[in-house]
Amino acid sequence: MTGADRGPGAALAAASALAWAVLLFGGGAVSVPALCAAGAVLPPGAALEATLTVTPLAALALAWGLMIVAMMAPLLPAPLAHLRARSFAGARTRACAGFLAGYGLVWAAAGVPLVALALTLRLAAPGDWAPALLCLAGAALWQAAPARRRALNRCHRLPPVPAFGAAAALAPPDFGIRHGLWCATTCAPLMLVTLLVPAGHLLAMALAAAWLGAERIERPFPPRWSFRPPTRLARAALARLAPFRRGRLTPSAARSTFAPARALAREVNDAR
C-alpha cells in the first residue's frame, strides 16, 4: 500500500458503529446486564456457578467484547495513526493488528473481575440502584485523583516504533498492552457503572463513551486532585455555531456553518 494514507479514524468509527448497532438491535443476547438479569431469576442466594450455567461464559465474553469495541475504538485513532505512520507501508496492517491484540488482551483480562463483580452485586441486590450509584461516586472520586490523571496522560504517549526483526513484531502488541493498561486504569470504574445500572445500560454506555472520548482530546495536565470536566469538544461545537449566536447568519453562511459541523466528529477521529 503506497497511496496517501487515509488514517485509521474511519475504520475505527465503523467498527464502533457496528458494535453499537449489534448492541442496540441484538436484544438481551448480547448485553452484559441483560445476561446478568437472566441469572436473577434464580432463587436468592444461588451461587455464582449456577448463574453461569444459565448465562454461558461465551455469551458474556461476546457481550463484553462488543461493549469494548463500541466504547473504546473511538479512543484509538492517535496510537494507530502513529503506528501506521512509523511502520513500513507493507507492515501497517500487521502493526495495527498487533496493537489491537495487546490492547484487547488487557480489556479481556479486565473484563473478568469487572463482569464477575457486576454479576455478584446484581445478584445480591437485583433491581437496586445503590451499587451503581455507589460505584458512580467512586468513579467520580477516581476522576479527580492524581493517579488517574497520570494514567490518562500516559494514554497520549507515542513511543518509537522498531522497523525490523523481532522487535518490529513485538513492539506493537507491547505498545497495545501498555496503552491498554493505562486506558483500563482510566476507564474501568466508569465501565463498571454501566454494568451495574439496573436500567438504561446502553444510555449509560453512551454517556460514559462520550465522556471518555471528550476527555481524551483534552490537553494533558499535571497530576493533582482536581475535577475538570472535558469541555473542549463542546467549545469546538460552540465555535462552529458562533454565527448563530451573533445573529448574522445568512442561508449561504448556514450551509458553510453546517458543513464543518457535520464534519466535526469525523475530523476529531481523523486528526487526533
Next chain:
Amino acid sequence: MTFVRRNVHELGQPWADELLWYARGVKAMKARPLADPTSWTFYGAIHGIHRGLWNFYGITQPGDPDPSQADQDTYWNQCQHGSWYFLPWHRGYVLALEANVRSEIGKLGGPVDTWALPYWNYFKTGQNGLPDEFASPDWPDGTGDNPLFVVQRWGDGPGLPIVLDLSLINLSAMGLTDFTGTANGGSPGFGGVDTGFAHGGAVHGGIETQPHDFVHGLIGGGDPNDPRLPGLMSTPPAAALDPIFWLHHANIDRLWASWVNETGVGGDPTDARWLNGPASIGERAFTLPMPDGTAWTYTPGEMRDMAALDYEYDDLTPDGAAMLVAAQAGARAGTARGGMMAMAADTKTTELLGANTGALPISGDTATRTAVRMAPEPRARSRSAFAAAGPEGGAEKVFLNLENVRGLADAAAFKVYVGLPEGARPADHPDHMAGGVALFGVSQATEAEGEHAGSGLTYVLDITPIVTRLGLDTDKLHVDIVPVRPIAKEAEVSVGRVSVYRQGE
C-alpha cells in the same frame, strides 16, 4: 500611519533612537510586578513560565505574588510551537509587546507615532553578531543597568560576545512551497503541521526548526557548569524575558512575510481551522493584554496581511542580498514546472524507507554514528520515482527523521550528516550535512506529565540533494550526529529512532 520595522544593524549609529527608546520602554515594563499584565515578566510568562528557574535567576522573587488564576488561565503559557499556529501567534505576540512598549515610550514623551521594533537579520553579511546595545551591561552614558543586557546569554560561553555561526543556521525553509506540513515523516511544511484535535505538536515546522529553534539555542546556550540551567533564550518558559527574543521573532516574522511574497506558491492556509485559530477547535483563543487594560483577541486569519496591520519591513529579501531574489524567482518557476509541489501535503504518499535500530544516546562532543537500514521495496519505489522525474527529481523527496528526541538540555544542538564514509571527519564533508537541529523545548516535551506525555520532539530534514547525489543503491545509510557544544551525560539526550522517509506522488 505605517510602522516600519528596520534592520537593527543598519540604524545608522550606536544606540540609535529605536534601541534607546526600546530600552526605556523595557525598563518601564520591568519595573512592574509579575502580577501586572503589562509587566515584562508577565509578558514573558505569556510565552511560558518556569517559576523555579525565574526565582533561581533572580528574575522574580519567591514571594512575588502571582496574578489571579483567571489571568493566568487566559494569558500564560500560550506559545504555539510544533503547530501551524506558530507564525500567526508569534506575529500577534510581537505586535502586542510593541504596543505595550510604545505606550511606555509615549508616557516618556518619545516617538510614539513612529517607533517600531527593529529586526535582527543574522543572515546578512557581517550582521551575525549580537547588536552591541544588547551585549553591554551599560547604557550609553556608562551607567550599568542596561535593560537590554541579560546575564544568562551563554551562547558562546559566559562573557563572550555572541556571534552566530552561519554554518549552523540556514534559510532552507524559504524554499518550501507548502505552508502546511504533515507529521507522518514527510515535509513539516514552511509554517508547521496541522495539529487538529491532536495535541503534542511533536514535529516542528520548517521555519521553526531553521532558523528559529537554532538561533534560540545559539544565543541562550547553557550554563557550562550545570547542564540543567539553560540560557533564557534556550528554553520556551524563559525565552521571552530576553529583549533580543523580540528582534529574533521580528526577523522570523519578516521571513514569513518574505515567503508569502516571494516563494510561497500555495500561500497561507485557507482552511477555516487555521484562519479562525485554536478557538475554532475548542482550544484557548489567542489573547494578549494591551496597555489600556483590555484583552486583545486575534486569529491567524487577521494576522495574514502586514499592510492591513499598518506594518511593513524595510527589506523583505531573506538574507538581505538582492541576488537571492533572482534565485527565488528561479525556484518559483521551477516549482511551477514541477506542479506537484503545490499540492496539499496530505494528498501525497509518504512512506518509511528505512530506520535504525534502538535509541541513540547523544553526549560529549564527538559524532554518534548509526546505520539506517533501508528496506528494498520502498527504496525501489523511490528510485523509480526519481528516475521517472528526471534529473531535477520532481516531486519526489527524501526526509531524514530524528524521532522521539528527548532530553533535559534545551540548549543542546547538533549537526546531522548523512552518508559519510567510515572514519571520515564530518567537518571535512560539509556536502554531507543534512542540517542542524536545536532542542528548543525538548525538556518540556520529555516530561511524562507534559503535553507530549514524554514522547519528545521529532525533527525532519530534507536530504533529497544528498540522497540523489549518493544514489539509493545502498542497504545502509549512515547518519552521524555531531553535538555543536559538548552535551553532558546527565542531560540524557537521546534520539528514539532515526528514520528515512520518501514523499512523492
